Amino acid sequence: MNYMSPEQVRAKELDTRTDLFSFGIVLYEMATGRVPFRGGSSGLIMDAILNRTPVAPILVNPDIPPALQEVIRRALEKDINLRYQHAADMRVELQRLKRDIDSGQRPAEEETGSVLIPTPSYLYSTDKRRARTPSVGTAALRQRRVSKIIDSLAVLPFENASGDPEREYLSDGITGSLINVLATVPKLRVMAQSTAFRYKGREIDPQAIGRELNVRAVLTGRIVQGGGSLRIWTELVDVATGCQLWGAQYNRKPSDIFVVQDEISNEISGKLRLKLSRAERKRLTRHHTQNAEAYGLYLMGRHHWNRWSEEGFYKAIEYFQQAVEKDPSYALAYTGLADSYVLLGWNSYLPPKEAFPKGKAAAMTALQLDPDLAEAHTSLAALLWLHDWQWEEAETRFKRSLELSPTYPTANHWYAEYVMTMGRQGEAIATVKNGHELDPLSLIINVAVGWAFYLARRYGEAIEQLRRTIELDPNYPVTYWILGLVLRKTSSYELAITEGERGVKLSGGSPLMRAALAHTLGAAGRTKEAFQMLDDLTKLAKQKYVAPYFFAGVHIGLGENDRAMEYLEKSYEEHSHWLIYLQIDPSMDGLRDNPRFQDLSRRVSLPALMAAIPT
Known part of the structure; x- marks a missing residue:
């Protein structure tokens, strides 16, 4: 696994340049005593091969000649067209380097920070322990160098x-x-x-x-x-x-x-x-507060919020509320309240009109207390987008948040989702990938990359990304939900059903995932099972909130488009945020020629959607 090339990981066509990449890995290991792409699981290793630049060899072993580092760098180019194209080219550069060392000439020097890289003394030794364990003097030199460039x-x-x-x-x-x-x-x-x-x-x-x-x-x-x-x-x-x-x-x-x-x-x-x-x-x-007790309550709130569960969000609200009672000027705690209501609504744990207005009130209070709080701008942007459908104002707020805090992961993630719904899929994928670089092991961000590919109808890349996410954590239900959606669109119904069932089981019976599975069962012709799940969801809706949009999807799978439109109209009546995905959700494809669907799309008034509707 550690010696695979990017094209091998992607299961693409291979040629001799793949071998040159693997040889570059061997060279890196000989020079540093370790492989360049590492990870605690095969998923992490594949992610490193595809997306990460390895630590420069010279930072691990300062005695490496700059010329050798350049050979390794070219061999490990992820773009196959920028890599060495022929083994002979690589051999010539290595022979030239060996000639210079054997003749006592100093290879071309480079600077790293302010310290010149020294001439190698043992790089080509066959004793790997020696290559991994530089002398005390070398270690001291390395410490002086790297202390200046830790970034x-x-x-x-x-x-x-x-x-x-x-x-x-x-x-x-x-x-x-x-x-x-x-x-x-x-x-x-x-x-x-x-x-x-x-x-x-x-x-x-x-x-x-x-x-x-x-x-x-x-x-x-x-x-x-x-x-x-x-x-x-x-x-x-x-x-x-x-x-x-x-x-x-x-x-x-x-x-x-x-x-x-x-x-x-x-x-x-x-x-x-x-x-x-x-x-x-x-x-x-x-x-953000001088009150240590309020701060402790805020930390407790974030602790529960980070569980990303319905129960966690409700517990978070309790602690954030106590924090603002202790310190009414605590803007960040109001932002915690806003974020909790955002996710209670976004995940359809509460009806939109119960969750989002409470979140907006908290976000507005936070901004009144601290107009330059990036987190509060993010919360308000999400609410303007998801519930108020004020597209331009939402984008302005997102951009202001990122201007104040460019690396804030939540802002990067939610803004990428916003861009998707505006129909700017290329930009959305670039944005969510940037978020992935900031937060490479986040499950929700890894899933968001797969979601972006799905909405852009790049199904092969979506499947590849979601499989990698399963390698990170095989027990995250959202991954299986989206993977089931992708496989359904590729008509791989049995696989889609298998993945959908895993999502339902791991989520404890989430209405969202049950509805998606029922849609797939209907599309696969297993209508009896689909109708049974529909009946179960109908009974559940009498006990707790189940989004009408979910029922619409089930009826599309069963070929009952008129019933699907009835539920989409109910979604419009409650101002459901799910409708902002209308123009990009592949599961809605069966309705796109329906005049009632087109009329609904006009009323939602998404910019990209309006441009696509015939007049």
């Missing part, structure tokens, strides 16, 4: 060392807060929280994880709270050398949590030699 960081989940699961919110919350603060530093790439938290509960090897994530430094920590004290241990590790850049221990009162976070942020920026302006330093120590 990427992963903050791994701080360990809750108290042994009390009820304190988990604190260790998670402090980790998330540090990620959010450090992400504001210019020219420092910080791994997003959902990617970092994929390592929660695992044995931590900072170097190995740093290499998997392709970052130059890793911050780890442990937290114990109890007996009126808050103790935190932290360590910042250089991924290239394994050296500790900085470490500290804090023993404070819980109310000093803000001071501790400020000290950690400032120490990291100092150890990474980041040159910050006064305004940037001020952002590092910005507090």
